[in-house]
Amino acid sequence: xxxxxxxxxxxxxxxxxxxxxxxxxxxxxxxxxxxxxxxxxxxxxxxxxxxxxxxxxxxxxxxxxxxxxxxxxxxxxxxxxxxxxxxxxxxxxxxxxxxxxxxxxxxxxxxxxxxxxxxxxxxxxxxxxxxxxxxxxxxxxxxxxxxxxxxxxxxxxxxxxxxxxxxxxxxxxxxxxxxxxxxxxxxxxxxxxxxxxxxxxxxxxxxxxxxxxxxxxxxxxxxxxxxxxxxxxxxxxxxxxxxxxxxxxxxxxxxxxxxxxxxxxxxxxxxxxxxxxxxxxxxxxxxxxxxxxxxxxxxxxxxxxxxxxxxxxxxxxxxxxxxxxxxxxxxxxxxxxxxxxxxxxxxxxxxxxxxxxxxxxxxxxxxxxxxxxxxxxxxxxxxxxxxxxxxxxxxxxxxxxxxxxxxxxxxxxxxxxxxxxxxxxxxxxxxxxxxxxxxxxxxxxxxxxxxxxxxxxxxxxxxxxxxxxxxxxxxxxxxxxxxxxxxxxxxxxxxxxxxxxxxxxxxxxxxxxxxxxxxxxxxxxxxxxxxxxxxxxxxxxxxxxxxxxxxxxxxxxxxxxxxxxxxxxxxxxxxxxxxx
Amino acid sequence: xxxxxxxxxxxxxxxxxxxxxxxxxxxxxxxxxxxxxxxxxxxxxxxxxxxxxxxxxxxxxxxxxxxxxxxxxxxxxxxxxxxxxxxxxxxxxxxxxxxxxxxxxxxxxxxxxxxxxxxxxxxxxxxxxxxxxxxxxxxxxxxxxxxxxxxxxxxxxxxxxxxxxxxxxxxxxxxxxxxxxxxxxxx
Ligand SMILES: Cc1ncc(C[n+]2csc(CCOP(=O)(O)OP(=O)(O)O)c2C)c(N)n1
Ligand SMILES: [Mg+2]
Numbered sequence: 001x002x003x004x005x006x007x008x009x010x011x012x013x014x015x016x017x018x019x020x021x022x023x024x025x026x027x028x029x030x031x032x033x034x035x036x037x038x039x040x041x042x043x044x045x046x047x048x049x050x051x052x053x054x055x056x057x058x059x060x061x062x063x064x065x066x067x068x069x070x071x072x073x074x075x076x077x078x079x080x081x082x083x084x085x086x087x088x089x090x091x092x093x094x095x096x097x098x099x100x101x102x103x104x105x106x107x108x109x110x111x112x113x114x115x116x117x118x119x120x121x122x123x124x125x126x127x128x129x130x131x132x133x134x135x136x137x138x139x140x141x142x143x144x145x146x147x148x149x150x151x152x153x154x155x156x157x158x159x160x161x162x163x164x165x166x167x168x169x170x171x172x173x174x175x176x177x178x179x180x181x182x183x184x185x186x187x188x189x190x191x192x193x194x195x196x197x198x199x200x201x202x203x204x205x206x207x208x209x210x211x212x213x214x215x216x217x218x219x220x221x222x223x224x225x226x227x228x229x230x231x232x233x234x235x236x237x238x239x240x241x242x243x244x245x246x247x248x249x250x251x252x253x254x255x256x257x258x259x260x261x262x263x264x265x266x267x268x269x270x271x272x273x274x275x276x277x278x279x280x281x282x283x284x285x286x287x288x289x290x291x292x293x294x295x296x297x298x299x300x301x302x303x304x305x306x307x308x309x310x311x312x313x314x315x316x317x318x319x320x321x322x323x324x325x326x327x328x329x330x331x332x333x334x335x336x337x338x339x340x341x342x343x344x345x346x347x348x349x350x351x352x353x354x355x356x357x358x359x360x361x362x363x364x365x366x367x368x369x370x371x372x373x374x375x376x377x378x379x380x381x382x383x384x385x386x387x388x389x390x391x392x393x394x395x396x397x398x399x400x401x402x403x404x405x406x407x408x409x410x411x412x413x414x415x416x417x418x419x420x421x422x423x424x425x426x427x428x429x430x431x432x433x434x435x436x437x438x439x440x441x442x443x444x445x446x447x448x449x450x451x452x453x454x455x456x457x458x459x460x461x462x463x464x465x466x467x468x469x470x471x472x473x474x475x476x477x478x479x480x481x482x483x484x485x486x487x488x489x490x491x492x493x494x495x496x497x498x499x500x501x502x503x504x505x506x507x508x509x510x511x512x513x514x515x516x517x518x519x520x521x522x523x524x525x526x527x528x529x530x531x532x533x534x535x536x537x538x539x540x541x542x543x544x545x546x547x548x549x550x551x552x553x554x555x556x557x558x559x560x561x562x563x564x565x566x567x568x569x570x571x572x573x574x575x576x577x578x579x580x
Numbered sequence: 581x582x583x584x585x586x587x588x589x590x591x592x593x594x595x596x597x598x599x600x601x602x603x604x605x606x607x608x609x610x611x612x613x614x615x616x617x618x619x620x621x622x623x624x625x626x627x628x629x630x631x632x633x634x635x636x637x638x639x640x641x642x643x644x645x646x647x648x649x650x651x652x653x654x655x656x657x658x659x660x661x662x663x664x665x666x667x668x669x670x671x672x673x674x675x676x677x678x679x680x681x682x683x684x685x686x687x688x689x690x691x692x693x694x695x696x697x698x699x700x701x702x703x704x705x706x707x708x709x710x711x712x713x714x715x716x717x718x719x720x721x722x723x724x725x726x727x728x729x730x731x732x733x734x735x736x737x738x739x740x741x742x743x744x745x746x747x748x749x750x751x752x753x754x755x756x757x758x759x760x761x762x763x764x765x766x767x
Contacts, residue, residue, distance in 0.1 A: 125594065125597060128597065132649070133649040136593070136594075186649060187652045188648065188649055188650050189649055190647075310647070311646070312643035312646075314643075
């Protein structure tokens with residue numbers, strides 16, 4: 001029990017509870033029903049930094065970016081009605097990517113709830129499908145314990161967003177503040193316990209018997225902090241690893257056993273390895289349709305082990321032979337001693353031979369008058385020594401980032417994978433900048449996506465957020481244009497998109513900005529941006545009709561990908577590039 | 581075959597909404613849902629009847645229900661020995677000459693007349709769903725003007741399985757199933 005017994009208002013209890021949860025920064029926007037809480041903020045300035053955002057969606061993405069980079073719970077605050085509904089996209093983004101955030105919203109006073117009062121929206125109800133859980137606080141006595149529960153639910157098990165809706169009168173009332181340290185009483189909240197012994201042995205037996213195994217590493221590897229455990233097993237039994245988009249960084253991409261990203265835009269050798277495997281070991285991933293292609297022909301000859309902390313993900317899309325409902329790291333640690341040393345020379349050589357063909361097709365080898373998106377990403381990789389925290393948005397640039405920026409450290413790529421929320425990157429990077437104070441941060445964003453959350457440039461300026469914004473401007477909603485080119489006879493309906501003069505725009509925000517048209521200018525311009533403290537922006541003007549290949553079109557198998565064409569004017573470059 | 585799930589939930593506002601919302605969102609077909617207070621204060625017991633032909637979706641439904649924070653326990657009792665009941669009220673317009681016929685039907689099905697006036701007669705019955713359905717058939721000769729059904733409630737025969745929060749892990753076997761297990765369990 002907490003010793004301090006003090007009478008506080010609901011508003012003060014909110015801040016006090018956040019402090020107890022170790023919250024140092026919150027992202028929010030005031031309004032009528034959350035006014036008491038903002039008034040009380042003044043007493044907590046020394047403990048909590050409040051970031052005034054420009055749109056509540058931005059607040060949720062900032063909280064999300066902060067959570068993904070730090071592993072801690074991110075906090076977003078907004079007012080009732082439109083403030084709350086603006087947070088829905090952010091909560092949906094967070095739930096599909098298992099990101100722990102707590103959203104606190106003001107609500108109209110208890111006595112008018114249900115009367116369509118000014119700015120009343122049933123956000124507790126509206127949030128049900130986009131949160132792990134949502135609460136409406138109806139009694140000030142429950143306020144502290146509800147916030148405590150919200151943080152617990154957000155960060156434990158499979159992390160996710162939780163909403164706490166607090167009527168204005170409850171913020172104004174007073175009660176004794178006690179922040180309990182007792183175990184949380186949630187009889188319906190099930191976390192997996194011990195994995196049974198026979199499953200561990202079966203797991204090990206399947207691995208030891210496999211000749212062509214592949215590990216599928218998802219976001220769960222990062223969330224469970226099981227990066228080392230995955231690598232240990234991979235190295236002991238020579239198992240190649242394919243990652244999902246959100247799994248990138250969970251295992252070092254420069255490691256010879258790490259094949260790269262799987263799925264719709266995965267490299268051909270990665271997808272071929274999965275299709276050809278005799279054992280898939282799915283670690284904290286959920287067989288999303290973007291990674292499996294059609295299920296009818298998905299990895300037809302493999303046995304499958306699925307380890308996930310969320311039982312409802314197992315056997316959802318792909319039927320597995322061994323289901324392990326558990327925390328990934330814990331299970332892998334227990335299985336490790338039972339795994340036999342093995343080399344798997346043939347299997348690794350087979351995969352390597354597929355590798356070579358792809359390298360000769362690599363778009364990096366194309367000689368082009370115009371800049372190519374892939375080249376920009378590769379230069380950014382070089383110019384950051386592969387060590388930056390990258391926050392990518394949604395579209396072709398996102399896939400090119402995944403293909404051409406090699407991530408060797410955990411939590412160095414933040415991106416909206418499950419929901420594919422355009423506009424995510426800028427606010428998420430601002431959020432992450434409050435955790436990653438020493439790491440270089442780069443936003444990689446398309447000309448379409450940046451315009452979805454442009455208003456947050458003001459927040460970047462106001463907070464002097466140390467982020468570099470790389471706009472990959474191809475004049476199109478490129479990924480949609482790509483689909484139109486491939487599947488709609490190149491009828492570009494509403495995909496050409498105009499942009500403001502980003503350099504002038506940035507100047508209006510006192511953000512230093514540059515424009516780059518040529519390959520040679522990329523690194524020197526990056527240097528200028530890197531020397532800048534606070535935000536900076538570079539617009540890269542790239543080839544308009546660039547494509548992202550390989551691509552597995554919707555409805556076909558992973559092995560039926562459209563490959564990159566061999567470059568006509570390219571020279572074959574089979575030398576691995578490295579960063580200095 | 582339909583599935584019958586007995587579900588224990590925390591008796592908190594909005595729980596029904598969360599369960600119903602889950603069915604809609606996950607595209608599971610719900611036939612009926614009935615809920616009421618249980619023997620434990622703060623805990624309600626629900627009987628959910630679902631109609632999901634795909635056995636894997638049924639497994640998925642089970643674990644999605646269990647994932648709801650307010651859902652304490654779920655048991656698929658479809659293939660277990662159970663007492664299952666449904667209550668029905670039927671309002672009919674009965675002419676004096678039909679009274680004997682009505683009484684025959686009522687006797688046959690163990691139903692009761694609970695209200696009788698010049699405008700209508702209300703009959704009450706409680707039985708298994710299939711019997712109730714047959715009874716409605718038998719009422720067809722009369723002029724039925726209203727039917728009100730509660731939906732099914734079910735209770736397992738035999739001892740009471742402990743459902744206290746500490747015992748949730750007793751269900752761990754259900755959580756680490758294999759495809760065989762799931763078919764055996766859900767069917
Ligand atoms: C909020 C939202 N609206 C629409 C989409 C559909 N969408 C996916 S990618 C894309 C184009 C992105 O364009 P841009 O940011 O310029 O990136 P590019 O593909 O050109 O690199 C669109 C419109 C989306 N993912 N999110
Ligand atoms: Mg674009």
